[in-house]
Structure formats: C-alpha cells, structure tokens
Amino acid sequence: xxxxxxxxxxxxxxxxxxxxxxxxxxxxxxxxxxxxxxxxxxxxxxxxxxxxxxxxxxxxxxxxxxxxxxxxxxxxxxxxxxxxxxxxxxxxxxxxxxxxxxxxxxxxxxx
Amino acid sequence: xxxxxxxxxxxxxxxxxxxxxxxxxxxxxxxxxxxxxxxxxxxxxxxxxxxxxxxxxxxxxxxxxxxxxxxxxxxxxxxxxxxxxxxxxxxxxxxxxxxxxxxxxxxxxxxxxxxxx
Numbered sequence: 001x002x003x004x005x006x007x008x009x010x011x012x013x014x015x016x017x018x019x020x021x022x023x024x025x026x027x028x029x030x031x032x033x034x035x036x037x038x039x040x041x042x043x044x045x046x047x048x049x050x051x052x053x054x055x056x057x058x059x060x061x062x063x064x065x066x067x068x069x070x071x072x073x074x075x076x077x078x079x080x081x082x083x084x085x086x087x088x089x090x091x092x093x094x095x096x097x098x099x100x101x102x103x104x105x106x107x108x109x110x111x
Numbered sequence: 112x113x114x115x116x117x118x119x120x121x122x123x124x125x126x127x128x129x130x131x132x133x134x135x136x137x138x139x140x141x142x143x144x145x146x147x148x149x150x151x152x153x154x155x156x157x158x159x160x161x162x163x164x165x166x167x168x169x170x171x172x173x174x175x176x177x178x179x180x181x182x183x184x185x186x187x188x189x190x191x192x193x194x195x196x197x198x199x200x201x202x203x204x205x206x207x208x209x210x211x212x213x214x215x216x217x218x219x220x221x222x223x224x225x226x227x228x
Contacts, residue, residue, distance in 0.1 A: 033217075042115075042204045042219030043155070088154060097143060097208070099217055103154040 003027065004089055004102035012108040016078055021105040023089030024071040030092070032072050033099070034063055037086040046074075079109045114138060115207050117220030124195055124227055131191045132223045134205030140185035141207035145217075146178075149202040161188040161205075195227040 005024045013019055023032065031050045035043035047056050049065035049072060056063045060083075062075040076083055088104045114137040124130050134144055142163045147155040159180055160168040167180035179191040192199055204222040208215045 040202075040224070041221050042117075042206070044219070045216055048216075098145070098157055098160065099206075100157070101154045106152075 002103065003093065003100050004091065006087075006089060006102040006105050008105060009103065010106050010108075012110065013079055015080055015109055015111050017109075018075070018077050019079055019107070020073055020075045021087055021107070022071065022073050023102055025091075026070065028069050030069070032065060032069075033090045034072070034074055035088045035090060035101075037088060037104070038084075043086075043088055076107075079107075081109045081111050083107060084109050115205060115218045115220040117205055117223050119223060120221060121224045122226070124225070126196055126227055127194055129191055129193045130195055130225060131189055132203055132205075132225075134188045134190070134207075134220055136186045136207050136218075139207075139209050141188075141209075142185060144182060144188040144205055144207045146180065146188075146190050147204045147206065149204060149222075151202075155204060158190075161190075163188075192225065195225070197227045200225055200227045 007022050031048055033048045034046045036046055037043040047063045052069045053067045054065045060077045064073045086104045086106050088101050090099045090101045093100045116135045116137055118133045122130055144161040146158045148158050149155045157170050158173045161180045161182040163182045163185055169175045177193055182188040202222050202224050204219055206217050206219040208217050
C-alpha cells in the first residue's frame with residue numbers, strides 16, 4: 001500500500017494555463033515536503049508545510065497543507081515550460097529521519 | 112548553500128562486476144546519509160540509511176551483502192553494487208540533511224545512472 005497517493009500521474013498542459021496536483025494519504029503527518037525533479041538530476045526541495053491549513057507561496061507556486069494534515073496540494077499559476085518536471089511529495093515516516101516519497105506527478109508544459 | 116556531490120554521474124559495467132558510487136557532502140558534515148534508487152518513471156525508493164562510524168540500516172527487501180555501504184567519514188558515504196546484474200540498472204541517488212532534526216532540509220546529489228550490460 002502506497003503511503004502517499006499523488007494525482008494526476010501525468011499532466012500535459014499549454015504555457016499560461018493553471019494547474020493543481022494533489023498528494024493524499026489516510027495518515028496524519030507532522031510535516032510534508034514538495035520536491036521537483038528534472039530528468040537525470042536529484043530532487044530539489046520546494047517547500048515544507050507544517051501546520052494544518054497552512055498556505056505557502058513560492059512565486060507562481062502555491063502549496064497548501066490540509067486542515068487534518070493528511071493531504072496537500074500544489075497549484076501553479078500561468079505555467080511556463082521551465083515548470084516541467086516530476087513533482088514529488090514526501091513525508092517523514094513515523095517521526096523518523098527517513099523520507100518516504102509519493103510516485104510523483106510528471107508535468108509537461110508545452111510552449 | 113549546502114551541496115551533495117555524487118560520482119560518477121553515469122557508469123556502464125558488465126554483469127558480474129562491482130561498481131562503487133561516492134556521495135560527498137561538500138560544505139557540511141553529515142552523520143547520516145540516505146541512499147535511494149529510482150527506476151524509470153517511478154518514484155524514489157529508500158534503500159538504506161548510512162550512519163557514520165557504524166553499520167548501515169537497510170530497508171526491507173534490500174540485500175545488504177549486495178549493496179555495500181561504507182560511511183567512513185562525516186563527508187563521505189559510498190555504495191558498492193556487488194556482482195551487478197542487468198536488473199540492478201537504475202538511477203541511484205544519495206541525500207543528506209544539513210541539520211539534526213528530521214525536518215531539516217534534505218539535500219540530494221545529482222544521482223548516478225547505472226547501466227549493467
């Protein structure tokens with residue numbers, strides 16, 4: 001059973017469009033992280049959300065942590081080709097140091 | 112900023128040989144490093160936690176005798192894939208935290224693409 005379910009698995013949109021991707025679980029987490037990974041490279045941390053209901057903005061990216069701290073969303077406004085990549089959510093399992101990743105959403109933004 | 116460096120970035124080896132991958136923390140000390148494996152179009156799967164000065168902790172299903180991990184210093188961990196087979200072909204990525212708390216940022220290397228022929 002996958003701890004984190006990400007949807008959609010694939011998303012292909014045109015430049016300028018808005019999009020939202022989701023990370024869901026039946027478990028409660030103390031924090032959740034979003035990463036972006038480009039082909040052939042390691043993931044890069046975008047944000048960490050900690051408080052239920054928290055909203056964080058990073059330029060055109062808006063991250064929200066669910067009130068119950070079981071899910072999160074990432075909204076991108078006016079997507080650009082540079083936003084193309086694999087978006088991964090991750091959590092520390094059982095309060096440990098280990099990070100568990102979702103399967104990711106592969107986003108393609110076409111010019 | 113903190114940087115984690117992996118070497119080599121790509122390696123091709125013949126079946127039955129061993130390959131060593133290095134993971135270095137360049138401007139910070141890391142008592143713990145993590146090794147992940149990523150198959151094509153899949154997410155990162157944690158293989159093991161590398162602990163400086165002690166034995167690594169392996170995840171369920173990962174063979175410790177096949178994937179040898181050595182963390183001899185605070186800035187270097189190595190993963191050796193022994194007697195590699197084609198099914199070991201994958202993208203191997205290491206990571207390390209800059210702080211002690213499990214919420215401190217986790218920095219990833221750029222990965223090593225292993226192809227076993």
